[in-house]
Amino acid sequence: MDVVKLDLWFRRAISFTAFFFGVIQFILNERNIWIDAGFVISMAGVVGYYTNFLAIKMLFQPKKGKVLGWEGLVPKNKANIAKSLGESIQTNLLAPDILLEYVYERKLIEKGTVSLSQWLDELIDDEKFRNRTTAKIISVLQExxxxxxxxxxxxxxDTLKELAKNPEEIKKVWASIREKIIEYLHDRKNREYLAQMIRIVLLEELPKLSLILNNAIDTYLKQTNTLAGFGLGIKKVISFDNVALQNVLQKFIEEEDTSDHLMGVLDLLAIELQNKLSSPETQEFILSKVSTWVEVSSNYSRQELLPMAINRLKAYLDDRKNWKKVGDYSFQFIDYAKDKLIDYMRSPEGSEYLKVNIAKVIQKVNVTNLVEEQVMKLDTDELEKMILDNTGGNLVVIQFLGGILGIIAGFIQVHIYFSVPVLTLVLVTYVAYKRNQKLHGLKD
Incomplete structure (x- = not known):
C-alpha cells in the first residue's frame, strides 16, 4: 500500500468533508444535529491532521530566511545535525565490536574463501589464463x-659472515625457529602434510635428480675416456627403502613423541654448529672462503640451475594436470588460512588486536568528519528528501494518525456517550502496551 497516496487521499477527503459541512451549516443558518455533528467530527480530524502536518513541515520550512520569526529547525541546525549524525555512525554503527560481530554472524570469512576458491577454480579452467600466466612467470624469471x-x-x-663472527646468534635464531616448528608439528594435519611432502621428495623427486646427475657423470667419464665403472652410480647411493620410509613417516604422523625426538636431533645439530663456529680456526676459515663459495655458487646458479629450473617449470605449467595440482594446493592453503584466521580472530589477543586496529583505521579515516562534510554539501531540499526517505513514510503515517485521533476526539465532542468506545479503545491499547513491555522485559 502506498502510504503517500493514502495520506493525500485522506487529507483531501477530510478537508472537503469539513468544508462541505461548514458550508451547509452556514447556508441553513439553523441548528441541525447531524450537520453539526458532521462538522465537529470532520473539523476535529482537520485540526488533528494539520497540527501534525504543520509540525513536520516546520522541521524544514522555511528553508531560507524567517517567517514571523520562525526558522526551519533542520536548516537552522544543519551543522549540528551533520556532526551528530557523523558521531553516531562512528560510535554506534562502526564500533569495532559491532563490525567483528557482523563478520561472525554473516560468516563473511567463510563466504569470502568459498568465493575465492570458485574464482580461482574458474581461472585454472581457463586455458588463456593459464597460457598468459605461464608466459608472464617465465618472462619475469628470465628477466x-x-x-x-x-x-x-x-x-x-653477509649472514654467514655474521654468524661466523657471532655464534651466539645461532642460539637466538634457532630458539625462534624451534618454537615455530613445535607449534606446527603439534597439529596432526600438519604432520600428515609434512610426511607427504617428504615422501614425494625422497621417493619421487630425489631419485629423478640422482638419475640426471648419474647420467651426466657417465657421459663425462665416457667423453674423457675414463673407466665407466668409476665408483658407484649416484642413483644407487641416493636410494631409500620404500617400506621402511613408509613406516617411519606413519610413526611420525601417529606419535607426537616422534616429533620430540626430531626436535632433539635438531637441537644437537644447532649446538654442534654453534660449538664449531665458536672455534677461531673455523671462523677464520669461513670468513676466508665464504666469498669464494658464494661467488661460485651464485655464478653456477645463474648460468646453469636457473635456466634448467625455468625450463622444468615451463614444462610443468604447460601440463593442465599440474595446474589441477596447483589448484588443489591453493584450496588447501585457503582453507588452512581461513581456519587460522578465524581461530586468531576469536582468541582474546586476536580479538583485542583487531579491535584496536579497527578503531585506529576508523579514527584515521575520520568517519565523523567525512559524514559531516557530505551532509553539509547537501542543500536543504536534498537533506529533507534524505530524512523523509529514510523514515520509510513514518512521518506521513504520523500525519494520518493525527487526523484519525482528531476524528475520535470529535466524536466525544458530539456526545459524551461516544467516550465509552473511545475509552475502551484506549484501555485496550494500554493493556496491549503493558503486555508488550512485560514480554520483552522493558521499562517505562
Missing amino acids: KGPDFLSGIFNFTE
Whole structure:
C-alpha cells in the first residue's frame, strides 16, 4: 500500500468533508444535529491532521530566511545535525565490536574463501589464463631471476659472515625457529602434510635428480675416456627403502613423541654448529672462503640451475594436470588460512588486536568528519528528501494518525456517550502496551 497516496487521499477527503459541512451549516443558518455533528467530527480530524502536518513541515520550512520569526529547525541546525549524525555512525554503527560481530554472524570469512576458491577454480579452467600466466612467470624469471639470485647469495654471504663472527646468534635464531616448528608439528594435519611432502621428495623427486646427475657423470667419464665403472652410480647411493620410509613417516604422523625426538636431533645439530663456529680456526676459515663459495655458487646458479629450473617449470605449467595440482594446493592453503584466521580472530589477543586496529583505521579515516562534510554539501531540499526517505513514510503515517485521533476526539465532542468506545479503545491499547513491555522485559 502506498502510504503517500493514502495520506493525500485522506487529507483531501477530510478537508472537503469539513468544508462541505461548514458550508451547509452556514447556508441553513439553523441548528441541525447531524450537520453539526458532521462538522465537529470532520473539523476535529482537520485540526488533528494539520497540527501534525504543520509540525513536520516546520522541521524544514522555511528553508531560507524567517517567517514571523520562525526558522526551519533542520536548516537552522544543519551543522549540528551533520556532526551528530557523523558521531553516531562512528560510535554506534562502526564500533569495532559491532563490525567483528557482523563478520561472525554473516560468516563473511567463510563466504569470502568459498568465493575465492570458485574464482580461482574458474581461472585454472581457463586455458588463456593459464597460457598468459605461464608466459608472464617465465618472462619475469628470465628477466629478474639472475638479479634475485644475486641478492639472495649476497644476503647469504653477509649472514654467514655474521654468524661466523657471532655464534651466539645461532642460539637466538634457532630458539625462534624451534618454537615455530613445535607449534606446527603439534597439529596432526600438519604432520600428515609434512610426511607427504617428504615422501614425494625422497621417493619421487630425489631419485629423478640422482638419475640426471648419474647420467651426466657417465657421459663425462665416457667423453674423457675414463673407466665407466668409476665408483658407484649416484642413483644407487641416493636410494631409500620404500617400506621402511613408509613406516617411519606413519610413526611420525601417529606419535607426537616422534616429533620430540626430531626436535632433539635438531637441537644437537644447532649446538654442534654453534660449538664449531665458536672455534677461531673455523671462523677464520669461513670468513676466508665464504666469498669464494658464494661467488661460485651464485655464478653456477645463474648460468646453469636457473635456466634448467625455468625450463622444468615451463614444462610443468604447460601440463593442465599440474595446474589441477596447483589448484588443489591453493584450496588447501585457503582453507588452512581461513581456519587460522578465524581461530586468531576469536582468541582474546586476536580479538583485542583487531579491535584496536579497527578503531585506529576508523579514527584515521575520520568517519565523523567525512559524514559531516557530505551532509553539509547537501542543500536543504536534498537533506529533507534524505530524512523523509529514510523514515520509510513514518512521518506521513504520523500525519494520518493525527487526523484519525482528531476524528475520535470529535466524536466525544458530539456526545459524551461516544467516550465509552473511545475509552475502551484506549484501555485496550494500554493493556496491549503493558503486555508488550512485560514480554520483552522493558521499562517505562
